Amino acid sequence: MNDQGTVLVTGGAGYIGSHAVWALREGGRRAVVVDDLSTGNRDLIPGDVTLVIADAGDRGRIEALIGEYGCTAVMHFAGSIVVGESVDKPLAYYANNAGVTLNLIRACLAGGVKRFVYSSTAAVYGQPDRLPIGEDAPTRPLNPYGHSKLMAERMLRDAAQAHGLQYAILRYFNVAGADPKGRTGQSSQRPTHLIKRACQSVLGLGDGIEIFGADYDTPDGTCVRDYLHVSDLAEAHLAALSHLGGGGESVILNCGYGGGASVRQVLAAVEAEAGVKMNPRQADRRPGDAAELVADAKRIKAVLDWQPRHDDLRYIVRTALAWERHLIACRSSAPAGP
Numbered sequence: 001m002n003d004q005g006t007v008l009v010t011g012g013a014g015y016i017g018s019h020a021v022w023a024l025r026e027g028g029r030r031a032v033v034v035d036d037l038s039t040g041n042r043d044l045i046p047g048d049v050t051l052v053i054a055d056a057g058d059r060g061r062i063e064a065l066i067g068e069y070g071c072t073a074v075m076h077f078a079g080s081i082v083v084g085e086s087v088d089k090p091l092a093y094y095a096n097n098a099g100v101t102l103n104l105i106r107a108c109l110a111g112g113v114k115r116f117v118y119s120s121t122a123a124v125y126g127q128p129d130r131l132p133i134g135e136d137a138p139t140r141p142l143n144p145y146g147h148s149k150l151m152a153e154r155m156l157r158d159a160a161q162a163h164g165l166q167y168a169i170l171r172y173f174n175v176a177g178a179d180p181k182g183r184t185g186q187s188s189q190r191p192t193h194l195i196k197r198a199c200q201s202v203l204g205l206g207d208g209i210e211i212f213g214a215d216y217d218t219p220d221g222t223c224v225r226d227y228l229h230v231s232d233l234a235e236a237h238l239a240a241l242s243h244l245g246g247g248g249e250s251v252i253l254n255c256g257y258g259g260g261a262s263v264r265q266v267l268a269a270v271e272a273e274a275g276v277k278m279n280p281r282q283a284d285r286r287p288g289d290a291a292e293l294v295a296d297a298k299r300i301k302a303v304l305d306w307q308p309r310h311d312d313l314r315y316i317v318r319t320a321l322a323w324e325r326h327l328i329a330c331r332s333s334a335p336a337g338p
């Protein structure tokens with residue numbers, strides 16, 4: 001029988017975590033959110049979902065919460081995600097991504113949690129030898145961010161084998177867009193991601209957009225990525241939980257659609273949706289960028305019967321733009337400061 005216990009969601013007040021919390025609620029699952037609000041925001045989650053402001057690596061606190069709320073599964077979204085920052089502050093990334101996950105796994109084992117869904121990244125692959133990238137491709141991260149996520153994966157796999165935990169490791173490709181119902185979206189103050197930055201740019205925020213490298217060996221010279229809608233990713237988390245709850249094997253799964261769009265194609269989609277020209281500046285390559293990252297998505301579709309609903313760049317951009325407009329409206333209606 002499928003497990004219906006409470007799901008403890010770390011980082012549940014963040015961008016992807018909050019979409020998963022809404023999806024859990026719509027799927028009839030109880031959730032409790034643990035978030036230190038360092039980048040998350042209470043307003044992104046449903047008002048009737050409990051938010052505990054705590055560090056996901058606080059072992060004693062997490063173990064107590066697992067008992068208090070009857071948690072049988074954990075979704076671990078909390079973590080640091082900016083590649084460039086990880087190069088400047090590697091130890092902070094190892095602490096926050098690997099160290100916190102170690103403590104969280106220990107708390108799960110002590111508290112009797114049976115299932116663990118982990119937010120990993122395509123950054124674990126580094127520069128791929130071939131495309132699309134399958135889950136069995138070599139893992140050769142290019143930066144501390146990718147290394148720290150891969151270390152967490154390894155700990156989870158070894159702990160699962162030794163202690164009987166079930167896991168789903170989800171390796172995200174380029175997550176973008178926002179909740180189609182406008183309830184949550186990406187709210188980071190200093191975004192680095194292309195789609196969010198481009199949407200801000202057409203709405204007059206920021207100081208314009210740059211294309212980082214136009215001399216790659218790709219059809220139009222700019223980097224190609226597999227952009228997937230955040231709500232499809234949230235659904236993949238629910239499907240992973242059901243898979244494990246139904247007795248399914250532990251799995252590592254790529255999360256992407258298996259197709260790619262170039263930087264120029266993304267900018268064209270944003271311009272078309274907004275009806276505004278952008279005039280991007282051409283800049284040097286960004287260090288560490290691979291020319292092309294596209295997922296082989298066969299395994300996730302087969303194992304989870306995952307049927308993405310928003311595999312459409314224009315739709316992804318439309319929801320991202322709607323969210324940016326919403327943020328602008330919120331800011332302009334907020335009371336002026338002292």
Ligand code: UFG
Pocket residue numbers: 081121122123124172173174175192193194195197209210211212213223224225226263286289293
């Ligand atoms: N880019 C620009 N201008 C910008 C921002 C980005 O040209 O202002 C380019 C980047 O150089 C890259 C592409 O747009 O070629 C996408 O860049 P993002 O920063 O949006 O995303 P990344 O591909 O660097 O990284 C994301 C996640 C990682 C994940 C990776 C895997 O942040 O965690 O996708 O596909 F590992």
